[in-house]
Amino acid sequence: MADIAFMLNGRQVSATAPEIARLSQVLRETCGARDVKVGCDAGDCGACTVLVDGEPVCACLTPAGRVAGRQVETQSGLAAHDPVTRRLADAFLAHGAAQCGICTPGMMVAATALLRETPAPDETQVADALGGVLCRCTGYRKIIDAVVAAGRNVIGADTASGAVGTSPRRLDGAPKVEGAERFGDDVAPAGTLELRVIRSPFARAGFTLGDTDAFVAATPGIVAVLSARDVPGQNAFGVIPGFEDQPVFAEAETLFRGDAVAAVVGTPEAMASFDPDRFPVTWQERPPAPTPASAKAEGAALLHANRAGNVMTGGRVFCGDPDAALARADVVVEGEFRSGFVEHAYIEPEAGYAVARDGRVEVHACTQAPVMDQEALAKILGLPMDRVRVVPTAVGGGFGSKLDLSMQPFLALAALKTGRPVRIAYSRSESMASTTKRHPSDIRLRIGATKDGRLSGFDFFGTFNTGAYASWGPTVANRVPVHASGPYRIADYRAVSEGIYTNNPPAGAFRGFGVPQSAIAQEVLFDELADRLGIDPLEFRLLNALGDGVPTVCGQVFAQGVGIGACLAALKTAWDRERADAKAINGAGAVLRRGVGIAAGWYGCGNTSLPNPSTIKAGIRADGRLFLHQGAMDIGQGANTVIAQIFAEALGVPLAQLALVGPDTDVTPDAGKTSASRQTFVSGNAARLSGLALRAEILRHANAGEGAKLTLGDGFIEVADGAGTRRIDLSALPPDGDGYVLRSSETYDPPTRPLDGNGQGEPYAQFGYAAHLVVVEVDTALGLVRPLRFVAAHDVGRAINPLMVEGQVHGGIAQGLGMALMEEYIPGRTENLHDYLIPTIGDVPPIKTIIVEVADGHGPFGAKGLGEHVLIPTAPAILNAIRHATGARIRQVPATPDRVLAAIREART
């Protein structure tokens, strides 16, 4: 330990800490600068960027002792005092450049250094300066725009009214750009006990725990060890009823590299020097089943005794007579398509803390599904629900993986066992090794068409590698057959899926639940069909697109709201121009070749034929203040703002008058999970209903008519209509337990019908639709693919907040681009962010978003969900563009340079 004296944000400080400790750790834990975010501890993500004597460095790579006598600046200090950073903060909010906000400190600090040296940078200078900070939400374009705008000092004023259809700045944005946002690792008091999980180093292994009591007794500062015997309730969890097959701690055998067997709790000092290799456990490595083929092979060991053949479950949709239709088709194309594990790679690793008090346990952690967490924790802990409280922190990206429990059970068990607060932040490698992934897929598909361009038969079989535990695998198995058709009319259709257990990390929910994988096969083969038929690929899609009154492959007929035709039509101008340009540019023998690709997608919003209600509550206090209990997790996508806009519009008051409460399972009713593109649609409807109910209550008190104008005042509400103006004296009304004198709480559950054995029924109340166009440049000598620009048309029914629609589109495209070109998770090999590559600021080209609004009768103000639609067409559009440029047929993603080059060579032979 040493006293390290330095200037922190203009203030002289002295930190008592080991000089060799990472500066990030010392700034956060000793100096309280929790605005310095830790995403990787390896210099790969840049979230911890700080300025040392004005130069941006990764605090995680800087020995704390080295800053003695120097100036250190972090986001919170810069945002408070530096006019350049304040301008950046304003620009980030105006452009929607902060979504979840976890990368925002790194981005803004790096951008501050740039603007100090280069006051009005261009886009390339911005990208060069910010290339060391990863963002997984925004797709970077809004960040580039914000920094360029801040440099030129052309930042639009915040003039949006907040009404539905306008783009007010995000309601929860200020803390994100000021360094005040509190994520999973930012809420525990310094000095809190820390937890480390002991995990299997092998894909499959038996194990024996040694004398853990002796280990605790012999190791100073270690307070407790937890293992399966410490689980008072059910040592199993999962998200789908009947598939709760993942233990908190393995009992006899670990089923994947990263499976937990025990946890160690100790003081921060003890945990800093704790070496997991010293933990008393012996392993017996056993042969794993690394692939579905090996797991299905005769004699393969069963991962779960009740799942014969290691088959988790499957799904099926069948209509018409696909075999006969394929037989009579004039043209049939087929292919086998493969994809690997994809990592969510949010910049915030799973983190939180738990505290036991008053006979209850509270878990403060990042999550997408607080009430599901609460239910599952209650079962694990053997406690009634009301003795478990989940208080979500801000979430630094989720994309599906934070729907599942990760660190929460360990924390809750440890807090209850030790009686003291306990915290954990997963390391990057632990996060990558132990949490869910996108399912690898192996898809066989045949599609036929007749000469007139009509689809004639579709036969799909998809094997999905679900890893060691079910997680959301059943959802993937169910969703894929429903969606594999794409948004097209296919009368003769068979789609079968199977989910297979393997000794890999559990594959779960990831933006699209298997649909991005199946869309690659379907949309790529559509281009090949169109080619064979001599029909323009866009015309071919338009010809077969679903429309109002046309049945889906599930036999569901939407009388209204089918927007795929409008999305495709919206691309027509760009399509014609870009294809003509590409033709003109591509000279014979040129190494660089340009291609233009298109693909479409659809996605059913909400759970598949299952209830998924949301409840939104609101109240007005005697003093006239209005509160919205908003439990729909905002993981960066903007639910806090969008739900509030819908509620305010329905109630008929300005958005600015509303204050948000929650999320907290003690105070916010269940608004369901943030997944399945359901929050705008389902929770949005609950908010609309709640707004309408509160309005009706107010009108009743005033005995006023429907169209009355409401004005919230200090202790009163003024209600004005044609009959005059009345004033409700709020102090005269009795307050309820929450202090509300007027209140509402409404629930919405989308109307669906069950699917029969052939997958026929009404799986969703609404679908959203999308079509992407991409222009790529392919380096045919090196196999490098550079997307030059995207045009993305999305039918969102009604854009509640158009800026946030663009934010979703940009972020989805960046993830789709990563899936298409660079991302593949290999257990044990790519457990960091330099071997597992996600797009950087230099990899995402300009994106033009075309918002299509084909109103949906079920959606709030016509709105449809959007969260997953945004990445479904991206990867197939890129593959189609590569083929257009070079003739290369890519059947496997990611299309890494070596795979692309090999495919180009194959196409030439």
Place this chain on the structure above:
Amino acid sequence: MTLTRPGTLSEALAILADRPLPVIAGGTDFYPARQGRPLPGAALDLTGIAGFRGIARDSAGWRIGAATTWTDIARASLPPAFDALHAAAREVGSVQIQNAGTVAGNLCNASPAADGVPPLLVLDAVVECASVAGTRRIALADFLLGPRKTALLPGELVTAVLVPDPPPGARAAFRKLGSRRYLVISIAMAAVLVATDARGRIDLVRIAVGACSPVARRLPALEAALIGQHLGPELAAFDLTDDMLAPLTPIDDVRASARYRRDGAAELVRRALADLAETPDG
């Protein structure tokens, strides 16, 4: 846990002679290697040593101090023979990494994919090492022994990278191949240094390729074949035979296949040559 920050080289060497300690320069390899693991109880920080940082010119050539960062290189005004090193400096990791990571650290870490090595190989760089026993100079090609292995002895520190005066008129180019724009570990990279005679024919050429062998390698047969060739855009199609690429022994890994690496390296070399053809003297 202590971090010793000596102010002089002799102090640092005395400490190391006393007991082996992990050393930290930029920290850009030190900390990532210890993610999720305890930090060592003690280490030696080299960045406080007087005279360790900066680029100096003397009668024999150029001296790049061991604590010189990539940003220092990128901002330095250097002759055209350093253009490959200059370009590599802007491609190492990110601005944050370039501000901390050092040239000498890049060599000592001895990654097969170290971006700094090919540009320094074509500069015929020499590594200066010191211990209490004295100073020795080792050609860079002899300093790097294999992945994570160098000729550095216990108790020894790299004090500088020395670059002899480049041949008059020499110019250099660097090409790096990766799967994304920033923060990317190279699949392959190539550095080419050339000088031409009065008629534009190559009379000196050095070519080094990285990430395609345990340590980056020069390609002598290719160099020999290029002598006397006109340095023109036609080199973009120069045929690189197996013999010329023989020093390369690429492997399959998560970034690329061996075959792709080999073909890619050859293409990078051609492009670097073409780059130099497009930017003739003056």
